Amino acid sequence: MERVLHDTWYARPAARSWTCEPAPAGVREFHAALAGYAPTPLTETPGPAAGLGVACLLVKDESSRLGLPAFKALGASWAIHRILAARPGDDPVLLVTATDGNHGRAVARMARLFGQRARVFVPKGVHPAAVAAIAAEGARVTEVGGDYDEAVRGAARAADEPGAVLVQDTAWPGYEETPGWIVEGYSTLFAELDEQLPGTPDLVVVPAGVGSLAQAAVRHYRAGTGAPALMTVEPDSAACVLASLLRGAPVSVETGGTIMAGLNCGTPSSLAWPYLRDGLDAAVAISDADSAAAARDLAADGIAAGPCGAAALAGARAALTGEGAEARRAALGVGPGATVVLLSTEGPDANPAL
Secondary structure (H helix, E strand, O other), rough: OEEOOOEEEEEEEEHHHHHOOOOOOOHHHHHHHOOOOOOOOOOEOOHHHHHHHOEEEEEEEOOOOEEEEEOOHHHHHHHHHHHHHHHOOOOEEEEEOOOOOOOHHOOOOOOOOOOEEEEEEOOOOOOOOHHHHHOOOEEEEEOOOOOOHHHHHHHHHHHHOOEEOOOOOOOOOOHHHHHHHHHHHHHHHHHHHHHOOOOOEEEEEEEEEOOOOHHHHHHHHHHOOOEEEEEOOEEEEEEEEHHHHOOOOOOEEEOOOOOOHOOOOOOOOOOOOOHHHHOEEEEEOOOHHHHHHHHHHHOOOOOOOOOOHHHHHHHHHHHOOOHHHHHHHHHHHOOOOOOOEEEOOHHHHHHHOO
């Protein structure tokens, strides 16, 4: 596998002219019927906006989503709903997944709410508090000695057992239906954004692990609801999306330690890849120090962001300021009158590493 990239920036402005089919109807209505559902806030942050040289900077704050401190419950709930609806009879199933933290906790919570069991594989390096939070949802937790990709392989093997079903948020050839349902679940986040923000933003910044949330963003904004620039952000120690975009084909990278645990992924989802390749305007990689500084600055504005959530602000800073910023801003179409939306995907409680 490849190691950390020297290149930390990719741009393809032609992405704004690419189109695709929208997410299916009915997802938002399903979520709205769940206990505890409410749209997450969209908060303006004038201080960071001035630092970025834009007119308006808005943060979609996913620090409390369906009772959990991250957006992942949207995808897990819709996918489990679809899985159970497709199974005949009332026999309970074992829902199996791998996670760096947030997805596994969401699967465990939704399994319990739907009267099912869950088993969650976690890779080496996940904070013990995150592991404990998954176990507290009633899931059986299996810790593996390797990285996220190894945890995924372990979950896939366990899901081959009778009565077990894999609920993974990354796809590979032959396993794409359930990851597709998870991506569909994320469409609720963007439907809320449309209601909260009149008009179309100029730039939407999305933290990327395997690329599933970014796929949902591309599917939403390239399906006729507007044409903002879309940019992903990753840790510079686990930038598999950026590496793949630079190569022009999916590649795996060797991951290192990072406080951005939920983004510590070495291989992009095969289902997401065509959308990322054709629909993303840009990708950037950032350091742990960048993420930590962004989290502190968001906290000063009253926004509780974990390292992955704060990555969006750090990525915007990396793209819109500093040496070479004029060319990067031009590629993104971001001028002084621009409106920028950051997806803050988790709260600090989702990742105690910071």
